[in-house]
Amino acid sequence: MYTFLLHFHSINRWLVLVMALLVLFQSFAGWQNRRAYTKGNNIVHAIFIGLVHLQFLTGILLYFVFSPVTQQIFNDFGAAMKNSSLRFWAVEHTLGMFIGTVLAQIGRTASKKATSDVLKHKRAFIYTLIAVIIIILSIPFGIINPETRPLWR
Template structure:
């Protein structure tokens, strides 16, 4: 189960990133061009949030149940905090992803509740961009953390 979830988590991250980029491009264009917020915009934004939630759920399962890395961390949390790689997995990765997930959902809700098309696009753009930045910083690409993982499993 661990290998399946790890591979799924690795593949789904690309869906999250692609959907985020599509939402950002669509919403920026719609905001600047004063375009209507179409059914397509709505579907794309929903898909992005859905992929984010699926990614977070898979990550929670890995974190608390299946990952040998987090099992090692939980055995001696104090020692893990002194190791930058273990600290990344114990705290930084999950916290960043939690914040990114919350921002994606709040952005979706704020966008849906907006009263004008321009405001819908603007909120979708801002929240998705901030969520994407935090998510990118929290992915083990070696950007702000010592840990790197393969781009594709």
């Protein structure tokens, strides 16, 4: 189960990022060109949020149940905090993804509640952009963290 979830988590990150780019492109264009917020915009945003939540759920399962890395961390949390690699998985990756997920969801909710189409696009763009920046920084690409993982598993 661990291997399946890890591979799924790895592949789904690309789906999340692709859908995030679509949301950003559509919402920025809609905001700047004062376009109507269409059913298509809504569907793309909903798919993005669904994939983000699926990714977070998969990550939680890996973190608390299946990952041998987090089992090692939980065995001696104090020692793990002194190791930059283990600290990344124990705190930084998890916290960054949590914050990114929450911001993406807030953006979806705020966008849906907006009173005008332009405001819907604007809120979708701003919240999604901030969420995606945090998510990208928290992915183990070695950008601001010591960890790197294969681009494809």
